[in-house]
Amino acid sequence: MIEFREVSFGYKRGKPLYEGLNLTLSPGSIYGLLGPNGAGKSTLFRLLAGLLYPKSGSIRVGEYMPENRQPAFLEDLFLVPEEFYLPAVRIKQFVDSNAPFYPRFDRAQMAAYIREFGLTDNQKLSELSYGQKKKVLIGFGLATNTAVLLMDEPTNGLDIPSKSQFRRLVAGAVNENRTVVISTHQVRDLEALIDPIVILAERSRSHMTVALKATVEEITARLWFGLVSELDKNRAILYSERAVGGYAIVAENPMGEPSRLDLERLFNTVQAEPARIQQLFASTSTLASI
Numbered sequence: 001m002i003e004f005r006e007v008s009f010g011y012k013r014g015k016p017l018y019e020g021l022n023l024t025l026s027p028g029s030i031y032g033l034l035g036p037n038g039a040g041k042s043t044l045f046r047l048l049a050g051l052l053y054p055k056s057g058s059i060r061v062g063e064y065m066p067e068n069r070q071p072a073f074l075e076d077l078f079l080v081p082e083e084f085y086l087p088a089v090r091i092k093q094f095v096d097s098n099a100p101f102y103p104r105f106d107r108a109q110m111a112a113y114i115r116e117f118g119l120t121d122n123q124k125l126s127e128l129s130y131g132q133k134k135k136v137l138i139g140f141g142l143a144t145n146t147a148v149l150l151m152d153e154p155t156n157g158l159d160i161p162s163k164s165q166f167r168r169l170v171a172g173a174v175n176e177n178r179t180v181v182i183s184t185h186q187v188r189d190l191e192a193l194i195d196p197i198v199i200l201a202e203r204s205r206s207h208m209t210v211a212l213k214a215t216v217e218e219i220t221a222r223l224w225f226g227l228v229s230e231l232d233k234n235r236a237i238l239y240s241e242r243a244v245g246g247y248a249i250v251a252e253n254p255m256g257e258p259s260r261l262d263l264e265r266l267f268n269t270v271q272a273e274p275a276r277i278q279q280l281f282a283s284t285s286t287l288a289s290i
């Protein structure tokens with residue numbers, strides 16, 4: 001279980017990024033972390049990995065506090081960062097030198113990922129493209145079998161076939177003991193993979209908050225996504241945009257009408273109406289206390 005309790009953090013004095021942030025994440029799921037540029041997704045990952053410390057409040061990952069950076073904690077969490085540096089060594093050497101830090105690292109699993117991504121052990125990391133390097137890191141992260149796997153914008157730089165490969169590999173590497181959190185702007189790439197969805201939005205001009213944390217089922221129970229020819233004033237429409245033949249809307253769903261979640265429109269709705277979204281989801285059991 002991952003728990004942020006009343007966490008405050010800011011890089012600069014007097015300019016908080018988070019204030020009193022609460023968020024609980026349970027094992028067995030692939031969470032999607034969405035938020036506008038600068039919302040603090042990478043910062044949240046760095047706090048979770050113990051690379052930054054909260055100014056106040058507490059963060060717990062299982063029985064550990066990341067800021068203590070205990071070896072038993074560090075060997076059970078892996079972060080695939082958005083920007084990274086890899087040494088000029090062959091893939092095999094990279095695996096040989098880093099795998100020992102992760103007791104559950106599975107070499108056969110890593111070898112299968114390398115093969116699947118069309119790479120070979122003998123290739124030098126410095127001679128790979130950005131997307132190929134990213135594949136090595138993603139494969140390594142999956143093969144660590146850590147209890148917590150954080151991936152910051154993992155599909156950036158991946159070509160189209162690799163994105164579906166990525167979805168398949170991640171889906172195959174999650175189990176009831178593992179918590180995977182993926183931050184992304186590429187919602188179309190990951191629509192079929194991430195559930196629950198966590199969305200950060202600006203609460204007031206001063207800081208960011210978790211405006212939504214809900215499963216896809218909870219979202220479609222409360223919101224209706226669809227196309228209408230006209231904007232009906234009797235319907236509680238939270239978001240609309242022009243589309244071929246009318247409007248694509250996101251509306252409140254008091255009758256629980258079925259519809260298909262559109263993550264991009266959900267994201268826009270949450271940014272436009274964070275307070276209403278918080279109210280609408282206030283009764284879900286998985287609500288992030290805000």
Ligand SMILES: Nc1ncnc2c1ncn2[C@@H]1O[C@H](COP(=O)(O)OP(=O)(O)OP(=O)(O)O)[C@@H](O)[C@H]1O
Nearest residue numbers: 011012017035036037038039040041042043044185
């Ligand atoms: N090392 C740093 N020093 C000072 N401010 C920083 C630092 N890193 C990030 N910030 C600021 O903190 C805020 C959150 O940054 P962060 O990178 O966590 O956002 P993000 O949600 O990951 O953004 P993006 O979607 O653009 O990747 C931004 O306003 C950013 O300018």
